[in-house]
Amino acid sequence: MTTLSITGGRVLRPDATVTRADVLVDQDAGEILEIGSDLAGEGNETLDAEGSLVTPGFVNGHCHVAMSLLRGYADDKPLDAWLQEDIWPAEGELTAEDVRTGAELGLLEMIKSGTTAFADMYFDVPEIAAAVEEAGLRARLGHGIVTVAKDDEGARADAETSLEVAREYDGAADGRISTAFMPHSLTTVGTEYLEEFVPKARDAGVPIHYHANETEDEVAPIVEEEGVRPLAYAAERGMLEPEDFVAHGVHVDESEIQLLAEAGTSVIHCPASNMKLASGMAPVQRLRDAGVTVGLGTDGAASNNDLSMLDEARDAAMLGKLAAADAAAVPAEAVAEMMTAGSADAIGLESGRLEEGAPADLAVIDLEKAHLTPRHDLVSHLAYAAAAADVRHTVCDGRVLMRDREVLTLDEAAVRERAQAAAEALSARAGDDE
Numbered sequence: 001m002t003t004l005s006i007t008g009g010r011v012l013r014p015d016a017t018v019t020r021a022d023v024l025v026d027q028d029a030g031e032i033l034e035i036g037s038d039l040a041g042e043g044n045e046t047l048d049a050e051g052s053l054v055t056p057g058f059v060n061g062h063c064h065v066a067m068s069l070l071r072g073y074a075d076d077k078p079l080d081a082w083l084q085e086d087i088w089p090a091e092g093e094l095t096a097e098d099v100r101t102g103a104e105l106g107l108l109e110m111i112k113s114g115t116t117a118f119a120d121m122y123f124d125v126p127e128i129a130a131a132v133e134e135a136g137l138r139a140r141l142g143h144g145i146v147t148v149a150k151d152d153e154g155a156r157a158d159a160e161t162s163l164e165v166a167r168e169y170d171g172a173a174d175g176r177i178s179t180a181f182m183p184h185s186l187t188t189v190g191t192e193y194l195e196e197f198v199p200k201a202r203d204a205g206v207p208i209h210y211h212a213n214e215t216e217d218e219v220a221p222i223v224e225e226e227g228v229r230p231l232a233y234a235a236e237r238g239m240l241e242p243e244d245f246v247a248h249g250v251h252v253d254e255s256e257i258q259l260l261a262e263a264g265t266s267v268i269h270c271p272a273s274n275m276k277l278a279s280g281m282a283p284v285q286r287l288r289d290a291g292v293t294v295g296l297g298t299d300g301a302a303s304n305n306d307l308s309m310l311d312e313a314r315d316a317a318m319l320g321k322l323a324a325a326d327a328a329a330v331p332a333e334a335v336a337e338m339m340t341a342g343s344a345d346a347i348g349l350e351s352g353r354l355e356e357g358a359p360a361d362l363a364v365i366d367l368e369k370a371h372l373t374p375r376h377d378l379v380s381h382l383a384y385a386a387a388a389a390d391v392r393h394t395v396c397d398g399r400v401l402m403r404d405r406e407v408l409t410l411d412e413a414a415v416r417e418r419a420q421a422a423a424e425a426l427s428a429r430a431g432d433d434e
């Protein structure tokens, strides 16, 4: 057995307590063997965690990782105008190679900010899967289906691609990749396609993931045309099962919160994207009080504009309090849970907890910084004060992906250089230079 010991740190446990302990990892199984004292000499490989917090690796529950190539491409617009006027035309110009480059850039940022797993909706998924395999993270991937503005043949082909990708890539990268069937949203995929393909996704045994209730503009047409709220419409189409997870859930009423709680469907809260696009404030405390599993996601880097789950944590706490008009709402412990076990549970992964037998996915945060001094409460620091640059080591599936801020699985300088060149070429093709 090959082992790794992470020594001298303070370990965040699933009950939100922090204890001084070493962590011993079975690298062959990718699992945590033991959390205890005096394990320093046990590992074939060692990571120093003195003066650091050892946390579960962060789980980004909703992303479009390849959109890192579009970071800063179009800002300061609401969702619909942003997508229709800027993002979708630019995405129309993306090559498969661009998607690979954008994914590598996003994965680099994830590793550097302590994220070890994520859920992703995009196209050219084989490119994203190859990048995930290389980078060493864990991911639930899916092809996003849009049927509006397509003829029947094009719409069906898109839905078929989503099914094929879900079937083919489930279990790829030695089991680090899992999949889902991913209609883009309830307004961008026609009812007839949902009714035809959702049962096929169930037969394939994969969860369903989609954007839901993100803006008011998305709710109104469903209420007008179908006479029910969007999540009731989704439930009628079999899209609200315990393994399913929706992104956003900003404009949900009490009946929809109850529906989610009864169905066991999870919500991925994306506070930065919701603020930037002025979509609204998700009722996170009410969702949690009702028993809904709430995870955290960044959405893509074009609407955020970074992929740091530590930024997202702080945003979730701040916005949650504002939305509830209650400073006690969405406290630090809740945020720590949402960015780790909450997201992992939502997207159907076993990660997110540091305990014996759990996947060895973790991040080590350097606490010896002015902005993390003094150390009254490390859960508070995780939610409110720590930043991406404080992440010292990142481990996924027992493998060290970053040691002392050096990423070991991707060539950082080469990825950044390729991304800059690809972004410039994309702007030229999209006519932005004229």
Ligand SMILES: CSC[C@H]1O[C@@H](n2cnc3c(O)ncnc32)[C@H](O)[C@@H]1O
Pocket (backbone or CB within 6 Å): 064, 079, 083, 087, 088, 091, 121, 122, 123, 143, 144, 145, 146, 184, 211, 214, 273, 299, 300, 303
């Ligand atoms: C068809 S692949 C996924 C699709 O989603 C777009 N997208 C990115 N961010 C958002 C968001 O916040 N709401 C809805 N759609 C979003 C992305 O540009 C891709 O086209």
Ligand SMILES: [Zn+2]
Pocket (backbone or CB within 6 Å): 062, 063, 064, 211, 247, 299, 300
């Ligand atoms: Zn999204």
